[in-house]
Amino acid sequence: MKKYDNRKKLEFFSDFPLPNLDSEDDLLTTRCKFNFHYMDFNQKAGQKFSDWKQTKLAGLLDKLRIYGEQPLSYWEQQRAGSKDGKVLTIYGKFPAKSKTKFKNPKKTVPHQARWGRFRLGAGARLVGFVIPDDYHGKIHPNTKMRFDYNTFYAVFLDMKHEFWK
Secondary structure (H helix, E strand, O other): OOOOOOHHHHHHHHOOOOOOOOOOOOOHHHOOEEEOOOOOOOOOOOEOHHHOOHHHHHHHHHHHHHHOOOOHHHHHHOEOOOOOOEOEEEEEOOOOHHHOOOOOOOOOOOOOOEEEEEEEEOOEEEEEEEOOHHHOOOEOOOOOOEOOOOEEEEEEEEOOOOOOO
16 A cells, blocks of 8 residues: 555545536636736836835735636626726726826737726736637637637736826
């Protein structure tokens, strides 16, 4: 008998249901995802991760964990802040120069990007984009992988709420 062969242990654990991607209760496909490939740290208005204090970074990760529990559409409906603010706002186009201190990173972000932001608390925002709804499920001609409209592509850290004034 091997060191790890323990029948009682196996019998005990066999009574526990295993998580299953095919289960009716599994919600993995509904959970939003965050992608940081498009991060632009070359903007005066934005910050680098290293510019944020450890507590602010920990807060960002805590928020992303919570936000990842629901689809992006859920966060677009959740109220936050004063007035009629939402946790996630999708603006569509990049803001006009008069409304932002950021510059559109046209050379790195797809022109179809639908710009938006997540509120992180106080004036802090995570700015990025989603793909248009009509791309959802579409197969990329080169990679043969499907687009997913439930992914938020982060581009800027905005500590002072300067993306959309």
